[in-house]
Amino acid sequence: MQFADRLNNVETSAIRELFKLLGKPGIISFAGGFPDPAMFDVEGLKEASANALTEEPGPALQYGATEGYQPLRDQLSTYMATKGATVAANELIVTTGSQQALDLLGKTMISPGDKVIVEGPTFLATIQCFRLYGAELISAPIDAHGVKTDELEKLIAEHKPKFVYLIPTFGNPSGAMLSLERRKKVLELAVKYNTLIVEDDPYGDLYFHAAPPPSILSLSKDVPGSRDLIAYCGSLSKVLSPGLRVGWMIAQPELLAKATMCKQFSDAHTSTFAQATASQYLKLGRLPAQLAIVRKVYAERAAAMAEALRRELGDAIEFTEPEGGLFFWARLTGAGGKVKDAGEFAKRAIEQGVAFVPGAPFYAADADVATLRLSFATADVGKILEGVGRLGKAI
Ligand code: PMP
Secondary structure (H helix, E strand, O other): OOOOHHHHHOOOOHHHHHHHHHHOOOOEEOOOOOOOHHHOOHHHHHHHHHHHHHHOHHHHHOOOOOOOOHHHHHHHHHHHHHOOOOOOHHHEEEEEHHHHHHHHHHHHHOOOOOEEEEEEOOOHHHHHHHHHOOOEEEEEEEEOOEEOHHHHHHHHHHHOOOEEEEOOEOOOOOOOEOOHHHHHHHHHHHHHOOOEEEEEOOOOOOEOOOOOOOOHHHHHHHOOOOHHHEEEEEEOOOOOOHHHOEEEEEOOHHHHHHHHHHHHHHHOOOOHHHHHHHHHHHHHOOHHHHHHHHHHHHHHHHHHHHHHHHHHHHHHEEEOOOOEOOEEEEEEOOHHHOOOOHHHHHHHHHHHOEEOEEOHHHOOOOOOOOEEEEEOOOOOHHHHHHHHHHHHHHO
């Protein structure tokens, strides 16, 4: 087959290949990026979907508007307000997961050869998606407080990117949280260089103790001229259910209109049944209580993982304990002659019956092969202790 040239720059994800090994019986997996299915509010979703079919069977099962099902757009506008962002319902469109919002941004903004700045490391599917549109990706370094804004400024000035893509709150894979000071700096850079900033925020509600700083979008009200330079992607995947495929995108009117046009050719609209169910779910008012449970469970698991990693791997590994999200981002130090290559460590770990993802594929450039991502979301505390014990044997 002669496939389109645009596929030349994109490989199948290394992570998908690794997932094939996870079928081995007894494997404890820290490899996934999924929420724990035991946390799904099945009762609430049963009620919400039944209400959707009873109260609004026509719209819930019919074709719908590309922009999204209006009651859900209204609910999402309210939801954003609870997070400190004033967003009118017509300033957002519903997307099929936030993944589609990212794809639509790629489709509307990237011409082959355009430069896009991403964090190093960043979400793998975004790297693949932007490359599919021909982007040349520039990698901006991060630390535990998110992207280093001084370095980011240099890169923006040098490369004049089409946009900058950031996951400021509990990033995948970094787990990092961009500090308030740096969030403000990002907004100043957006204005100074007239650069679009894409804020991807699927994890912001999954904080363990204190709420994170407001989103970059929320803070834009304090920086004149910045609001139109922020495109925000939200998602119900990590707080309610990824299978619903409900996300949303907020952007200035012209960009939103172009993205809506592209969405029309892509899937016409996000499943009306999923949207009506999500809308009914939000109307039930169960999300805050549900989130409180999820936060508590993930906080316990993260704490257990941190303690076990310190105990079992000692100075062979370094990491910053995340304050929310689903991930630990760690680095092998090689101390005491221990393994330093995370790919090699992953193979040894699988032999011991535990899986994680090596960090290298998450870099658009200059991969650090000593890094790895561990998810604590789907294993209970007992499994976490057992799994990290196995990592201790593999190192
Ligand atoms: N952005 C990031 C950073 C993610 O980690 C994910 C899912 N793992 C997505 C976007 C896409 O999520 P969804 O399409 O389910 O909303």
